[in-house]
Amino acid sequence: MAPQHEQKSLSPLANLIVDRAIENTNRKLIAGFRNKKNSRPNAKTADPLQAGKDTLAATSSKSAMDVANRGVAWKEILLKSLSAGIGSLATLQFDGEFDLSAADTSSTSQLPEKPGVYVVYDTGGKPVYIGDSTNMRQRWQDGHLNDHRNGNKKGEPYKLSEQLEAGCKVKFVTMDSAETAAALEAYLIKTENPPINKRQELDQEQGTRSNIEAKKLKETLGNATDVALGAGKEALKNSGWQLLEQLTSAAIMAVKDELVDVFMGGAARLKQRVERFLKKIWGVIEKIIAAPLKLLNGIVEFIVNALSKAIRQVYNLARNLFDLAHGTWQLYKGAQSMSREELIQKIVETVIVSGTLVLWDGLEPAIESQLIPLTGVAAPYISCVLSAIGFGLCSYHLQNLVPPIVAYLVDFKTGWNESLEAKREAALQLIKAQENEWLMAEGLVEYAQSVNLLAKEAIDHRERLARHTSVRAIDFSALLPTKRISQES
Numbered sequence: 001m002a003p004q005h006e007q008k009s010l011s012p013l014a015n016l017i018v019d020r021a022i023e024n025t026n027r028k029l030i031a032g033f034r035n036k037k038n039s040r041p042n043a044k045t046a047d048p049l050q051a052g053k054d055t056l057a058a059t060s061s062k063s064a065m066d067v068a069n070r071g072v073a074w075k076e077i078l079l080k081s082l083s084a085g086i087g088s089l090a091t092l093q094f095d096g097e098f099d100l101s102a103a104d105t106s107s108t109s110q111l112p113e114k115p116g117v118y119v120v121y122d123t124g125g126k127p128v129y130i131g132d133s134t135n136m137r138q139r140w141q142d143g144h145l146n147d148h149r150n151g152n153k154k155g156e157p158y159k160l161s162e163q164l165e166a167g168c169k170v171k172f173v174t175m176d177s178a179e180t181a182a183a184l185e186a187y188l189i190k191t192e193n194p195p196i197n198k199r200q201e202l203d204q205e206q207g208t209r210s211n212i213e214a215k216k217l218k219e220t221l222g223n224a225t226d227v228a229l230g231a232g233k234e235a236l237k238n239s240g241w242q243l244l245e246q247l248t249s250a251a252i253m254a255v256k257d258e259l260v261d262v263f264m265g266g267a268a269r270l271k272q273r274v275e276r277f278l279k280k281i282w283g284v285i286e287k288i289i290a291a292p293l294k295l296l297n298g299i300v301e302f303i304v305n306a307l308s309k310a311i312r313q314v315y316n317l318a319r320n321l322f323d324l325a326h327g328t329w330q331l332y333k334g335a336q337s338m339s340r341e342e343l344i345q346k347i348v349e350t351v352i353v354s355g356t357l358v359l360w361d362g363l364e365p366a367i368e369s370q371l372i373p374l375t376g377v378a379a380p381y382i383s384c385v386l387s388a389i390g391f392g393l394c395s396y397h398l399q400n401l402v403p404p405i406v407a408y409l410v411d412f413k414t415g416w417n418e419s420l421e422a423k424r425e426a427a428l429q430l431i432k433a434q435e436n437e438w439l440m441a442e443g444l445v446e447y448a449q450s451v452n453l454l455a456k457e458a459i460d461h462r463e464r465l466a467r468h469t470s471v472r473a474i475d476f477s478a479l480l481p482t483k484r485i486s487q488e489s
Contacts (some may be wrong), residue, residue, distance in 0.1 A: 007276065009257060017392035019253050024364070024384035026249045027316075030241060031067045031205065032059030038212060041205040058209070060380045061315050061365035070213065070238075071306030074231035076176045076229040077183065078215050081224040084173065086184055089119065089127060089192050097171040100420065102164040105145050111137040111172060115181040118172040120196075122163055129160060129196040132185035159196055178209050183217035187211045190218075239298025242319070246284055254280040297322050316361045324354035352398045360391040405461075 009015060040047055077086075085091030095116075098107040113119075118135045120129040133139035144160055151158035158164075175181040186201035202215040220230035254277045261268065288294060297319060304311055304318040311317050329349040346452075368383035375382055445478035 005266060005268040005272065007257065007268065008261045008266045010260055013392055013396045016395060017388050019255065020391050021244075021385050021388035022252050022256065023249045024388055025247055025381060026252060028059045028061070028064055028380050028384060029055065030245055030248070030428055032056065034067050034241060035063035037209050038205060038207045041207040056377075061368045061383070065312070065315050066209075067238075068301055068318065069305045069312045071231070071235060071302040073177055073179045073183075073213065073217060074227070075235060075306040076180050077221065078224060078227045078231060081221070081227050086173070086187075087222050087224075089188055089261065090467035092173065092188075094119075094171040097169060097172050099167065100170050101167040102148065102161075105141075108137060108140045108145070111140060113137045113175055114174050115176065115178050115180055116172050116174040117184045119188070119194075120160065120163055121169040121171070123166055123168070125169075127192055127194050128163060128168075130188050130192065130194050132181040134181070136172060136174075141313055179214045180217060182211060182214035183221065186214065186218045187221040195224065229347070235299040235302040237298075238302045239295060242298040242301070243288065243295070246288070247281065250281055250284040251277075314362045315365045317358065320354060320358045320361055322352070324358065327354055348399070348402050352395055352402055356391050356394045356398070358381075359394070360387045363387065363390070436453055 010018065033051075033055045036051070036058040039050050039054050080086045084093045095112075096110060098110045100107050112137050113133045115132070117130065118136060118140075119127050119131045120131075122128050131139070133143075144158075146162075148158040148161055148164050151161060160168075173184075175184065182202065186203075189197050190200050190203075202211060203219050206212045206215050216234070217227075217228065220226045257280075258273050258277065261273075300322045301316075301318040304321070306312075308318075311321070327346075364383050364387040367386055368379050371379035371382055
């Protein structure tokens with residue numbers, strides 16, 4: 001059997017920083033892959049090189065936030081399917097409407113400067129055109145109306161010229177994002193088939209990320225059940241991608257450990273290195289299996305980001321809050337059965353790891369945004385390293401500072417509990433002693449009552465004898481305890 005060589009490694013601080021930099025970079029790269037555009041939509045062959053370029057172009061904190069916040073669009077579509085009836089034009093509850101003509105275009109000021117979908121009705125009340133925009137007022141004032149005027153000048157009537165000259169009604173519904181507006185527009189064009197819209201929207205594979213996500217939303221529209229199922233699938237995908245992040249990060253770190261060992265003169269054979277590598281990967285899998293609740297992490301992140309505007313503005317905060325809550329819950333459940341050392345270690349891990357992760361993952365987007373003017377495309381990677389250094393330094397120094405404080409608090413709490421238990425036990429003993437004294441007092445009272453009764457019966461018996469016989473009466477009073485005690489004294 002070949003000898004097992006000890007693996008050489010970096011210092012604890014350097015190892016912590018490098019591992020965190022690997023995790024940060026890996027997370028951004030995976031987010032970039034998930035959020036990349038499609039440079040070759042509807043292509044019949046794959047192009048890994050182009051996909052790699054698109055991934056690197058999309059690798060950023062913004063991409064990571066966009067990916068984490070996709071639940072927001074699903075939430076809006078689901079809620080509006082239930083409350084605004086967006087499943088069909090007949091049931092759609094519009095946010096406003098106005099009459100419009102080429103002679104008087106002032107009514108377009110009623111349009112909000114927000115994303116949304118608008119429907120143009122002719123004088124007969126028939127829907128003839130459906131459009132969407134990220135800024136509906138600007139789309140009409142600088143787009144449709146301007147194109148109508150230019151068309152008249154060139155003698156080339158604009159597509160909405162007939163409706164604008166004759167007068168028309170415009171109804172609109174506001175949306176929260178360009179993705180949801182595009183999805184609703186494409187769905188309504190498909191189902192209503194308005195005559196001026198020449199083609200269906202979001203029908204083929206899309207190139208831009210916004211339209212790729214809008215196409216997913218469009219394909220579930222129709223009823224709330226289909227939207228909910230679509231949202232559920234996206235949440236499960238998010239959970240699966242997080243598991244992939246864990247495994248790929250573990251694999252990269254394992255390779256890093258072996259490279260460090262090689263450069264520092266480690267003498268392990270290839271077989272031993274492969275075994276160590278696989279053991280580390282299996283360790284991650286075992287942790288996932290042993291803690292099935294962690295599988296919900298991606299689903300929770302998807303939902304929490306959708307529900308909380310404050311949380312989705314901070315990169316990966318929902319993920320870190322889940323880890324913090326999960327660690328705290330596990331700590332609470334196991335606190336009674338843990339030894340003092342285990343309890344201190346778990347508290348320190350929960351406070352330091354989760355706390356510093358929340359801090360530095362929140363700061364990283366700000367660091368990246370400041371670096372972009374200086375370093376350009378390198379900003380995401382430099383910010384990963386700077387965030388890792390901050391996390392490493394904080395964690396390293398807190399590892400020396402926090403444990404004594406936690407140990408003091410644990411010992412104080414334990415001592416207080418022991419003192420309280422001792423006081424409780426002493427109080428119980430006092431109560432038990434008092435109960436015994438009461439029992440003894442009750443016994444003495446019963447004894448005294450029985451003696452008095454016996455003396456009374458003896459006196460009555462003497463008096464009866466004295467009345468019926470001349471025999472000298474016997475003095476029974478001497479039998480009374482009080483008299484006997486007095487004579488003895």
